Amino acid sequence: MGYVLYGDHRSGSAMVEMALAEIGAEAELRPVRLERDAQRAEAYRRLNPMGRVPTLLLPDGTALTESLAILLTLADRHPGAGLLPPPEQPGRARALRWMALLASEIYPHVTRCDYPERFSADPAHAPAIRARAVEMAREVWAVVERHAAPSPFLLGERFSAADIGIAVMSRWMGGEAWMPAHCPRIEALARAVAARPAAGAVWRRHFGPPPG
């Protein structure tokens, strides 16, 4: 058995699909339609008890959840694909730093933006929760733009799994319209990722032609 990836169009599973494409690994894609709340189905929650995508089944049948853990596991399992620099190289720590920030500081805002009703008993609060989530995510993006300062990739000319995460998450929460004027370096990174032969083909399926 090869890899099996549970996911949906334009979702976090696009990051895993792009990493698998860079590796050149075969994967069976199993759709979990978020629009229909299929992520909450009991059978799916046996694999991913949080009711989220992505979930990756490893060839030994292990169900792996959490996009960061999945990307790091793929990088470890396929060192030849160069998804991360080896541990002795300083670029690795830098890539891990920004990947951790995406998972811990951006992703929770995505949940608040997509499902604001979960965060208050009063449905009238939903628009304000969503609006603040978008603002807070953009504050974090401004930190990435200024302090990670990609050029074009996070590690300069060297592509890594961190670029996949930045590029995909930059399309969420209205990012396609907001990024070009406010975070030109992140926008250029997304363009550079979209231009890669392997990951770019997956990118086009999820996000259309390269930006710009």
Ligand SMILES: N[C@@H](CCC(=O)N[C@@H](CS)C(=O)NCC(=O)O)C(=O)O
């Ligand atoms: N911590 C999880 C978050 C995954 C996540 O929130 N995925 C979204 C789609 S991009 C999702 O499944 N949302 C459905 C829901 O929250 O019900 C990860 O990093 O994989």
